[in-house]
Amino acid sequence: MTIRRIAILTVAAIGAAFLAWTPGVAGNGAVTLFQWEDYMDPPFLADYKKQFKEDPNVTIFADEDEAFAKMRAGYKPDVMGPCYYEFPRWKEAGLLQPIDTAKLKNWNKISPTLRNLPGLSAGGTKVWFVPHYWGNTSVTFRTDLAPEYVKNPSWNILFDPKYKGRIAIMDGVDDTVPLVAATIGINAYTMTPDQWKKVQARLREVIKQSRFVSSDDTALAQGLASGEIVAAMTWRATFSTLKKEHKPVAYMKPKGGMFTYVCGLVMHKNPSNEAKALALIDSSLSDSAGVYTIQHIGDEPANQDALAKVPNSTFENLGLTRDVETFLKSGIFQQRLKDKDKIVASWTEIKAGL
Secondary structure, eight states, X not given: OOOOSSOOSOHHHHHHXXXXXXXXXXXXXXXXXXXXXXXXXXXXXXXXXXXXXSOOEEEEOSSHXXXXXXXXXTOOOSEEOOBTTTHHHHHHTTOEEOEEGGGOTTGGGBOHHHHTOTTOEEETTEESOEEXXXXXXXXXXXXXXXXXXXXXXXXXXXXXXXXTTSEEEOSOHHHHHHHHHHTTTOOTTTOOHHHHHHHXXXXXXXXXXXXXXXXXXXXXXXXXXXXXXXXXXXXXXXXXXXXXXXXXXXXXXXXXXXXXXXXXXXXXXXXXXXXXXXXXXXXXXXXXXXXXXXXIIOSEESBHHHHTTSOHHHHHHHTOOSOHHHHHHHSEEOOOOTTHHHHHHHHHHHHTTO
C-alpha cells in the first residue's frame, strides 16, 4: 500500500474512490481534502471526525501535476497535500492562502528543522506550507549480491558495468534527476545549461544500465527480493518493506547525505470553511496519525512527539536513529527544479531511447 507519488487509480477509479470514501455528498458542510491516497486513511481524519461528527470529503490525486491542472481548471478543495518542492508553483498561481499556525494545536510538535524550511513563512505566525511527513530517496541494494558496496556505499553502483541490466531507477524527475546529477558532482537545483547537458548524458547512461524504470514500490521491492535486480533507486519505505521480510538489503548513506523529501498541507485561497480546514490540517498532524505514518506507511511524521510513542524496533527497521533532527540536517532537502517542464520533456525522450 505504500505508494506515494504514482498513479494507482484511473480517472474513473478516482471518481469511484471519492464516492466510496465520502459518506455525505459535496455541500454537506464538510470540507474537502485533496491528497495522496495513503494520507486520507482514517487515522488522519479521526480528530476532525470526532470534533465535527462528520467525515471530510476526500479526493485522491495521482500526481501533483494532475492536481495543479485540476485546480487551475476551477476545482476548489479546502486542504491539499503537495510536497515542499511543489507548493511554490501553487502559491505563485494564486491558489493558496496562508495558514495561521497559532490556530494549530499540533504546530509546535513539528520538527524545528522542518518548521524553519526556507519559503514557508508568510509573516508573523502564518505559513504557506505545514510540514506533514518526510522520507528519503537513495539506493537499496542486495548486500549478498553486491558485497563490495557494504563498506563503501556509492550511488555509482547504478553505473557499475558488472550490474548492467540488474539495476532499476525511479520514474519521477524530482527523485531521479537530482540523484543522478549528484553522481557526477552536479547540483540539479542550481545547474547551468552546460551542466544539464552532462546530466542528460548521465541519464542516458543509467537508462542503458537499467532493467526497468518504475516508481512502484511493489515492483521495486519484488525485483530486489527475487534478486532480479541487485540495486534500485527507492524511497526508504521500500527498504523498510524488505527489512521486515528479512531480506539481505542495505540503504545507502553516501558521504554527502541522501535526499530528503518533505510533503505537507496547504489551504486553498477560498476555503469553504476556514475553521474546519484548519481542524482537518491539525487532525492530519495528530500523534496517532504520526504513529500510523511511520508504522504503516513507512514515511516519517513531522510530528516529533509522535515518535516518542514508537518502539526502537521501528526505527531499526527503517535504518534511522531517534535523533531525527541531526539526521534531517545531514541530508539534502529536495527542492523545486528549475525549468521542470523542459526536464520532464527531456527525461521522457531519454526513457524512450531518443
